[in-house]
Amino acid sequence: MTHDVVAEQTREQEARPERSECEGRAAILSTHGLVKDFGKLRAVDGLDMQVRAGDIFGFLGPNGAGKTTVIRLVLGLIHPTSGHAEVAGHRVPGELKEALRHVGGFVDDPTFYPLMSARRNLRLLGSMTGPVSEERIAEVLEIVGLSDRADSRVGGFSHGMKQRLGIAQALLHAPELVVLDEPTSGLDPRGMKDVRELIRDLGRGGVTVFLSSHLLHEVQQVCTRAVIIDHGRVVVQGSVAELRPQGLAVKVMTDDQTKAGGTARAMFGAGAVAEDDGYLVVQAGDDVPELVRRLVADDLAVRSVVPATDQGLEDYFLELTARGMRPPETEAPEPSEQVAPDPEVATPGDSVPSAEVAPPEGSAPSAEPGPPEDAAPPEDVAPIGRASPDDEESAPPVRAASPAPAAEETPPASWPRVTIVVERPGGAGQPETRVLRPAGAGDGSLPAGGDEASPPSPADSTAPPADRSAPASADGAAVPPVDRTEPVVTDRPGPGPTYRAAPSSASRVVRSPAYGALPVSVYRAAPGSLRAPVASSSPSPHSTEGRRR
Amino acid sequence: MSPGGVCACPPTPPPERHAGESCHGSTRPAMRGAHHGPLHREWTKLLFTWRTYLIWGGLAAIPFLMALALYISDTGPGPGEGPHFMSRVLENGLYVPVSALAALLLVLLPLAAAVLGSYLIAGEAELGTLRAILLRPQSRGSLIVSKWVVAVLTLFVGLALVVAAGILFGALFFGLEPLVTLSGTTVSIAEGIGLIVLTALFALAAMACMISLALLFSTLTNSSLTALIATFVVFIVVQILVTFSFFDWLEPYVFSSYFGEYMNFFRDPIAWRPIGEALLVFGLWSAGLTALAWLVFRRKDILS
Numbered sequence: 001m002t003h004d005v006v007a008e009q010t011r012e013q014e015a016r017p018e019r020s021e022c023e024g025r026a027a028i029l030s031t032h033g034l035v036k037d038f039g040k041l042r043a044v045d046g047l048d049m050q051v052r053a054g055d056i057f058g059f060l061g062p063n064g065a066g067k068t069t070v071i072r073l074v075l076g077l078i079h080p081t082s083g084h085a086e087v088a089g090h091r092v093p094g095e096l097k098e099a100l101r102h103v104g105g106f107v108d109d110p111t112f113y114p115l116m117s118a119r120r121n122l123r124l125l126g127s128m129t130g131p132v133s134e135e136r137i138a139e140v141l142e143i144v145g146l147s148d149r150a151d152s153r154v155g156g157f158s159h160g161m162k163q164r165l166g167i168a169q170a171l172l173h174a175p176e177l178v179v180l181d182e183p184t185s186g187l188d189p190r191g192m193k194d195v196r197e198l199i200r201d202l203g204r205g206g207v208t209v210f211l212s213s214h215l216l217h218e219v220q221q222v223c224t225r226a227v228i229i230d231h232g233r234v235v236v237q238g239s240v241a242e243l244r245p246q247g248l249a250v251k252v253m254t255d256d257q258t259k260a261g262g263t264a265r266a267m268f269g270a271g272a273v274a275e276d277d278g279y280l281v282v283q284a285g286d287d288v289p290e291l292v293r294r295l296v297a298d299d300l301a302v303r304s305v306v307p308a309t310d311q312g313l314e315d316y317f318l319e320l321t322a323r324g325m326r327p328p329e330t331e332a333p334e335p336s337e338q339v340a341p342d343p344e345v346a347t348p349g350d351s352v353p354s355a356e357v358a359p360p361e362g363s364a365p366s367a368e369p370g371p372p373e374d375a376a377p378p379e380d381v382a383p384i385g386r387a388s389p390d391d392e393e394s395a396p397p398v399r400a401a402s403p404a405p406a407a408e409e410t411p412p413a414s415w416p417r418v419t420i421v422v423e424r425p426g427g428a429g430q431p432e433t434r435v436l437r438p439a440g441a442g443d444g445s446l447p448a449g450g451d452e453a454s455p456p457s458p459a460d461s462t463a464p465p466a467d468r469s470a471p472a473s474a475d476g477a478a479v480p481p482v483d484r485t486e487p488v489v490t491d492r493p494g495p496g497p498t499y500r501a502a503p504s505s506a507s508r509v510v511r512s513p514a515y516g517a518l519p520v521s522v523y524r525a526a527p528g529s530l531r532a533p534v535a536s537s538s539p540s541p542h543s544t545e546g547r548r549r
Numbered sequence: 550m551s552p553g554g555v556c557a558c559p560p561t562p563p564p565e566r567h568a569g570e571s572c573h574g575s576t577r578p579a580m581r582g583a584h585h586g587p588l589h590r591e592w593t594k595l596l597f598t599w600r601t602y603l604i605w606g607g608l609a610a611i612p613f614l615m616a617l618a619l620y621i622s623d624t625g626p627g628p629g630e631g632p633h634f635m636s637r638v639l640e641n642g643l644y645v646p647v648s649a650l651a652a653l654l655l656v657l658l659p660l661a662a663a664v665l666g667s668y669l670i671a672g673e674a675e676l677g678t679l680r681a682i683l684l685r686p687q688s689r690g691s692l693i694v695s696k697w698v699v700a701v702l703t704l705f706v707g708l709a710l711v712v713a714a715g716i717l718f719g720a721l722f723f724g725l726e727p728l729v730t731l732s733g734t735t736v737s738i739a740e741g742i743g744l745i746v747l748t749a750l751f752a753l754a755a756m757a758c759m760i761s762l763a764l765l766f767s768t769l770t771n772s773s774l775t776a777l778i779a780t781f782v783v784f785i786v787v788q789i790l791v792t793f794s795f796f797d798w799l800e801p802y803v804f805s806s807y808f809g810e811y812m813n814f815f816r817d818p819i820a821w822r823p824i825g826e827a828l829l830v831f832g833l834w835s836a837g838l839t840a841l842a843w844l845v846f847r848r849k850d851i852l853s
């Protein structure tokens with residue numbers, strides 16, 4: 001079958017020279033400024049993406065990101081508010097019927113007529129695209145391993161079997177583009193593996209597979225290119241190799257984890273070592289061989305060193321989707337301009353060049369990005385710092401040694417959580433994050449809960465500065481030297497709260513002269529997530545659930 | 550789902566291109582097979598739902614139960630009581646299908662039509678199959694028309710069962726006699742059966758309006774029950790409204806006002822004019838409501 005598909009594919013490309021070319025390969029599916037509003041809710045917000053012929057394209061996003069809505073738009077089930085999609089050279093909406101001739105797939109769960117047998121369902125659905133031979137039906141049932149249940153009623157099928165049957169009906173006409181919406185959901189591990197191998201086989205055969213998923217490792221295993229969307233917008237798009245965080249952590253198991261932890265901390269800094277389920281999770285980057293050498297040199301018996309891939313990807317995904325929280329670019333850019341020249345924005349250091357600063361989660365101003373007046377004046381910008389997750393629980397992060405600014409003030413109850421990501425220069429552009437809180441933030445001594453709606457008021461600033469982390473100096477001279485082991489937080493003084501995101505939660509990329517072209521993104525976390533007290537460096541602040549929907 | 554299933558397929562040579570042939574997979578020679586039209590598909594779907602058999606069974610049971618009840622009690626309703634022609638059943642079994650149709654036309658037949666119509670789109674939306682079939686290269690217009698046609702066809706089968714069962718049980722219980730028309734003349738049994746078939750077809754045309762109305766509501770909601778209730782509420786409200794003299798002006802425009810015109814088949818000669826008017830009204834309503842349903846469905850966002 002796959003060989004035929006290759007032939008189909010090639011002929012198709014020859015036959016359709018009008019298709020827009022994308023890096024040498026024709027785009028078989030593309031969206032152009034796709035917008036879909038449901039009432040006041042903007043589910044898809046100017047989505048531009050391109051799936052090239054032959055891709056196994058991962059379509060990632062958290063629940064509610066608009067994945068299924070995009071698929072429905074692309075396949076003409078719903079009509080875009082504006083923009084359009086192009087499928088196999090046909091515009092959708094407009095030439096939907098022609099476009100659908102080249103597509104097989106399902107949206108949401110595959111559905112069938114429960115009283116009919118699997119075979120009859122395939123016959124019925126297949127006949128809507130064109131003639132289907134019984135041999136072909138038997139063939140696709142064989143591919144998905146349902147031959148022995150071909151004549152059973154679908155109503156008695158398990159979810160996983162329906163999922164398989166959904167893939168069978170997608171393949172029925174050997175389409176050039178197969179759109180699968182979370183095809184492995186509800187499958188047992190064996191079934192998942194089968195489906196992934198099937199998708200890889202399809203890809204090898206030249207079929208373009210559009211795989212919607214929220215399982216990162218699935219996309220990582222299967223896909224060649226991927227897009228991550230959140231709130232109906234593209235967060236990042238590219239080849240999966242690019243999307244993967246580069247400095248992957250490894251999980252280490254030795255006979256003496258305490259000692260090994262010491263060795264690892266000595267090498268990479270306390271911030272780069274964590275524990276997970278008995279394993280040491282070490283952000284070793286490319287220095288894994290050296291780590292192992294040292295461990296062995298320290299007379300430790302290394303039992304296993306495994307990549308902590310899932311973890312890295314998950315963090316990365318959460319981080320990316322958190323970035324998607326930003327509202328449209330209409331937000332005021334001033335804060336970033338002010339930050340840009342500040343050398344403090346980036347703390348030099350190559351072990352943990354990124355930091356996420358999390359003020360106490362006492363409250364949230366409002367669920368929607370409010371007008372700038374809603375928050376304290378944004379002349380100042382969130383401080384940048386770095387700290388290890390370990391530090392958050394036990395001790396306040398070490399701050400830059402700088403005098404307290406006159407206008408030091410208590411973190412207002414409405415402090416937003418600030419996430420600052422410093423991207424590694426020259427590195428893979430894979431920002432890492434650390435959750436960081438101002439001193440005292442982790443012990444509940446800071447305002448918490450209850451004041452969600454109240455914007456910072458002048459009264460807030462009268463609270464004792466002791467409650468606050470040590471402020472940093474206004475000038476960049478106080479930046480401490482690079483230290484792998486010492487988490488450093490630098491604060492910039494200002495009239496407003498030190499830890500403040502743009503009131504609009506706009507994301508800004510900051511170029512720091514002190515650290516070369518170091519893009520720094522500053523964004524505010526979901527107000528909803530601010531209500532819970534800060535617990536740890538868990539990714540919860542990035543939780544994207546329930547923010548806009 | 551062995552991946553080998555994919556790999557094991559022997560490489561078949563690419564099919565030869567034929568002029569004007571689109572080049573997607575289904576045109577490969579291997580794909581040649583039975584090709585069913587949309588009507589065939591919709592009919593298959595209806596045959597694979599219990600509901601259809603319930604409706605048919607119910608419709609076939611009515612003349613039997615009616616004949617049985619009259620046979621056992623041996624006293625029919627007096628002239629002018631009960632459904633039309635019921636009082637004559639005891640003398641002539643041929644009146645069983647006529648009175649069954651007359652009785653069904655009041656409530657049960659519109660109900661069956663509303664059930665069939667309201668499931669057409671909303672039923673598939675509930676099942677989730679609507680999105681599956683709309684991912685196939687078929688126009689929504691042909692889908693809606695074929696669904697409407699098949700629903701009418703289903704009722705046609707149901708009405709045929711009423712007529713067949715009526716004649717059968719009428720003959721068994723009471724025997725068939727030549728039919729006495731409303732004008733007092735007598736027509737032969739064969740001619741009488743012909744009149745009964747015409748009455749059934751008239752009822753079908755009336756029910757097509759109900760199906761169209763239900764179809765419209767079916768496209769407006771994702772719940773077939775909601776569509777069914779909406780259809781019936783509208784049907785009953787209109788029926789009640791026209792009983793008030795204030796709404797007399799409404800009567801000629803409401804299709805349910807013409808349900809009783811089948812009586813004109815039993816005049817001698819047949820009064821074609823009121824029947825023609827009724828059929829015209831039914832046709833206009835059916836076409837208008839179905840077109841409206843298509844307009845709604847054409848632009849509908851399928852979120853089920």
